Amino acid sequence: MYFLDAATAQQIVDRTMRIIDHNINVMNSQGVILGSGDSSRINSIHEGALLAISQNRTVIIDEGSLQSLHGVKPGINLPLHYHGQIIGVVGITGSPAQLTQYGELLKMTAEMMVEQASSMELEQWRKRQREEFILQLIRHQGPYPDEMHTWAKQLQIDLNMPRVAAVIELPAQATPHTNLRDIQLLLEYPQRNNLVALTALDQLVILKPAFLDGHCWNPSLEDLRIEKLLARLPADTKGVLKIALGHYFPGDGGIIKSYQTACETLAQGKQRAPEQTKYLYQHYVLPVLLSGLGDDWRGQELAAPFKLLQQRDRRGVLTKTLRVYLQHFGDQQRCADALYIHRNTLRYRLEKITQITGIELNSLDGLLQLYLGEVLGRLQH
Incomplete structure (x- = not known):
């Protein structure tokens, strides 16, 4: 059942009094005045309204009625209906003989405004339900229970559609002129089957259909779609908005994994390339996958040799040499050329690195451990 609220009641009063040069009162189903052109009457009981509600009819109050009813003035009071139920009363103050022409018109206007307010309220409720469902999707691991399938059906969301997560960050x-709600509307309309919800004051998630070509996951197509989206965004978001696309995972629990990779891609992208706007998982695969090891003892052990090198290398020469050496996959000549040093100098530095870390640089395992340690070292900073 719909309950008339004070805001809607006063809105009815304000709009109708611009047209009708008489005081208007709007009462709820208990006869309490919720809205009035005379603020002193708000929250008082209107006995004429109670009579209109109990008898479901128009009640005319003339001078004679004033003796038997309390809290009333001359006028007419008409019951308001919504879906067959009485939800309140609208009253016009004045001589009943002069007000008859306004009665049904006022009643119809008030009921239309109630209908509109109810529709807006229902739409807001549906949006809140949709957002809460999306938040459940990015938190849920494993198969969806029957309740979620029922909920999805009510919201007309296809749980079987393959989806990939993206996150957008716009600092408060x-x-x-632009906020995340504006971006949300842009993503939802025109309808592209996106599921969009705010996850924080400065961040929202988009669960996008993963198969843009209708057949398979293609990150390149998503990259192009993101570029088109960025071109549509308001000018004042450029340079401050960040967007990150996660990886697609099929099957149960795929959405939460996709969301986690999107969030971690955003974190890595902002750290490594803060000047950029767009970050794609495929460009940050290794640091994203290693991010879970950052605080784990395995990750700490893996990063220990590189950290030791950093501690002993006060000027940073050996650390820089190692990074360049890794970038050139152990090719000493190319590494020496890139550093503008002689190969003998490079050989001396590599020996020092081995002495400090205890790791042989001429082995694949050694190179891999130092490389992963360097990546983890940046993650732990």
């Missing part, structure tokens, strides 16, 4: 107060 970063732009004078």
